[in-house]
Amino acid sequence: MATEIEKTDAQWREELTPEQYAVLRQAGTERAFTGKYWDAHEDGMYRCAGCGAELFSSDTKFESGSGWPSFTEPAFAANVETKQDVSHGMIRTEVLCKRCGGHLGHVFPDGPREAGGLRYCINSAALDLETK
Template sequence: MARAANGNPEPEQRVSKSDAEWREQLSDEQYRVTRQAGTERAFSSEMCSLFEPGIYACVCCGTELFDASHKFESHSGWPSFTQPLQDNAIAYHADNSHGMQRVETTCNVCDAHLGHVFPDGPPPTGLRFCMNAAALQKAR
């Protein structure tokens, strides 16, 4: 919550594209989730139950966001991680929509909506980065 209120770390670079360029690059679902802050249906992706080693990146710009070693089964219906790969990979924003107080997570490089972070995760961070699978791609 502190970052959402006090500001985010600077990314190493920025990626900016026109709406037309994003629409051309992304599938309809990826565009809806990442560029329009949508949410995919719970349990709609097999990514939730995949726990093989690797790195997950932003589907829009390829920025590496999460290490699979920090992925856990949250039973929420979305891929969940305890922490980002780097401190400046994720940006945090207060989200008071739908009558809830949450923290939205976006790619700090291209502003793609990723999901939300909640303070109910396992140790060591106690955080649950609840991500839309449509916003992620396996990078390596």
Template sequence: MSYAVEKTDAEWREQLSPEEYAVLRKAGTERPFTGEYTDTKTTGVYRCRACNAELFRSDTKFDSHCGWPSFYAPLAEDRVQYLEDRSFGSVRTEVRCANCGSHLGHVFEGEGYGTPTDQRYCINSISLTLEPAEG
């Protein structure tokens, strides 16, 4: 697959910390309730930590109590890419940055989320940076 931002593995390793690389480039997961944005209420835009693409807005973030930042929709559908993930003996939908292909987390569907989309984008804090709104 071709992305707007393409780098070699060595370039990603140089740009990202070992923890960021493990999640963003190797589809790892940070431990629950440890990420910097899990409980953040700051208004702004969440961007991909690897390429700075705008991915989510704070007004779609909600408290899911799952241990990771949760959103009910991406900023726009063309900002993310979906892949089937059959790891760990289950079928899930992986969410990646459509601009650089970095792993963000997973999306889950269910009426119990109480969101306008009945979806929960469970995203690793380490995959994001928050750009606070001005004012």
């Protein structure tokens, strides 16, 4: 995937916390119910912790019970990209920041029906909340 922001591995390691690096650059997953935004209720815009791209609005955040921040849709579809993920013996749809290529989480078809049926299950470590 060609991205707008290209950095070396050393640059990413220097700029990100170890947890952010593990999630954004190594497609890691934080443990459920441990991230700082899984139970956040503030209004604002969730941005990519790697590059600052606007990803998800608090208006689309919902309580999924999964232990990760869950959203019904991206704030700007052009800022995210999805691809098939066949790791860990499963077939899932990975969600990436289109601007920097950072791994954000996965999208599942078990979200609220009235909002389109999708659940963007996103790692808190991949996000920075800019409150209103």
